[in-house]
Amino acid sequence: MHIKLNNFVDDVHALLKKTNISHQVHEPSIPQSTFKYLSDCIKSTYLSSEGKYLQKFETGLQKMTGSNKILLTNTGTSALQVALKIIDVEQKEVLVPSMTFVATTNAIIYNNGIPHFIDCEQNKLNIDHRLLEDYLKKITRMRNNKCINKITNKEIVGIIVVHSYGYPANFDAIKNICKKYHLQILEDAAAALGSYYKDRHLGTLGRMGIISFNGNKIITTGMGGALICKTTSDYKVAKHLISTGKIPPSHKYLHDTIGFNYRMANINAASGYSQLLNIRQILRKKVELRKKYFDLISTYDFCDLLESTSNEKPNYWINNIVISAKNKSYKDQLVKKFHKKRIYVRELWTPQHRLKMFKNYPRMDLTNSLDIWKRTISLPSSINL
Numbered sequence: 001m002h003i004k005l006n007n008f009v010d011d012v013h014a015l016l017k018k019t020n021i022s023h024q025v026h027e028p029s030i031p032q033s034t035f036k037y038l039s040d041c042i043k044s045t046y047l048s049s050e051g052k053y054l055q056k057f058e059t060g061l062q063k064m065t066g067s068n069k070i071l072l073t074n075t076g077t078s079a080l081q082v083a084l085k086i087i088d089v090e091q092k093e094v095l096v097p098s099m100t101f102v103a104t105t106n107a108i109i110y111n112n113g114i115p116h117f118i119d120c121e122q123n124k125l126n127i128d129h130r131l132l133e134d135y136l137k138k139i140t141r142m143r144n145n146k147c148i149n150k151i152t153n154k155e156i157v158g159i160i161v162v163h164s165y166g167y168p169a170n171f172d173a174i175k176n177i178c179k180k181y182h183l184q185i186l187e188d189a190a191a192a193l194g195s196y197y198k199d200r201h202l203g204t205l206g207r208m209g210i211i212s213f214n215g216n217k218i219i220t221t222g223m224g225g226a227l228i229c230k231t232t233s234d235y236k237v238a239k240h241l242i243s244t245g246k247i248p249p250s251h252k253y254l255h256d257t258i259g260f261n262y263r264m265a266n267i268n269a270a271s272g273y274s275q276l277l278n279i280r281q282i283l284r285k286k287v288e289l290r291k292k293y294f295d296l297i298s299t300y301d302f303c304d305l306l307e308s309t310s311n312e313k314p315n316y317w318i319n320n321i322v323i324s325a326k327n328k329s330y331k332d333q334l335v336k337k338f339h340k341k342r343i344y345v346r347e348l349w350t351p352q353h354r355l356k357m358f359k360n361y362p363r364m365d366l367t368n369s370l371d372i373w374k375r376t377i378s379l380p381s382s383i384n385l
């Protein structure tokens, strides 16, 4: 068994760029042009919440996503916080996958909402719509067109559909359930730039969606995000909220609500814009790396490359291997062996209900989330490999 695992680590090592001393799961790949745009931005003196790169980056994202209601924000988390504020989740439950990054759950808590954890599909990362429907049938009743949790007597106001690791969730099936139970849909498409569901860009399918441009994402603004709105009214409210609630005239400091200072800075947008110009090439490289991993992993019998379901076009942000159930003890040994070679593979996000601050929130049976977490490793997947 040790020989098999050693061979596997050696094969992955051989696949990675040998000039790198160490490998993280996802490193930024900054083209030369970024320096030019950053320098131009600095010279312009427009470094903060105004400037031409904000416009350019926004227009580029509009073209890519097909949405003309995009707001650039300082993080993906802040975009999600504002979306949840608009929906108004205070003292209401929000369905959220346990298999997500902590920021998704935090954004609910920032709005005094109550996370209600739901499970993913077996051997996959996204929401299991069949389990969800069975669960809602059991625990809810409708009252005045609102979905009420019979156990807690609280309203369940909506769901955050997380497209985990850039893999599209089964959106149509989830949407049908939400229609039946009168649930609002937000999409956490943090890692999903360049991922599509039935030819529609992720983040544009629900009432609002968010994307992240954090340093580990497919393109990065250092830190940054975007909020995508379906309706003009949500767009206008969100724009006002992220801009400190300021009202005209611009030379006065008048504010009519307690807003947030959550806009993206021009200097960050300059970085994002320069990388967005190369997005097709970046996505092509992702597919090429995926193919290399696929060929390598299919020669081993103890693990599979994590797959997405049909009708989906993921961006292959990160390649994850799922170790077979009977060999799940291999995971920790593999991680150790990789780290010894300075290949810093990672576990998946800890399921949210396992984090101590979220232990007491409502949840369904989360067997699948725990199972996939215990058997999966994220491999280096940077664009420059």
Ligand SMILES: Cc1ncc(COP(=O)(O)O)c(C=O)c1O
Residues within 6 Å of the ligand: 075, 076, 077, 078, 100, 101, 103, 104, 162, 164, 188, 190, 191, 211, 212, 213, 214, 223, 224, 225
């Ligand atoms: C699923 C998910 N949601 C939300 C976020 C938050 O995005 P940001 O880091 O831009 O605040 C991330 C970031 O990594 C994420 O992976």
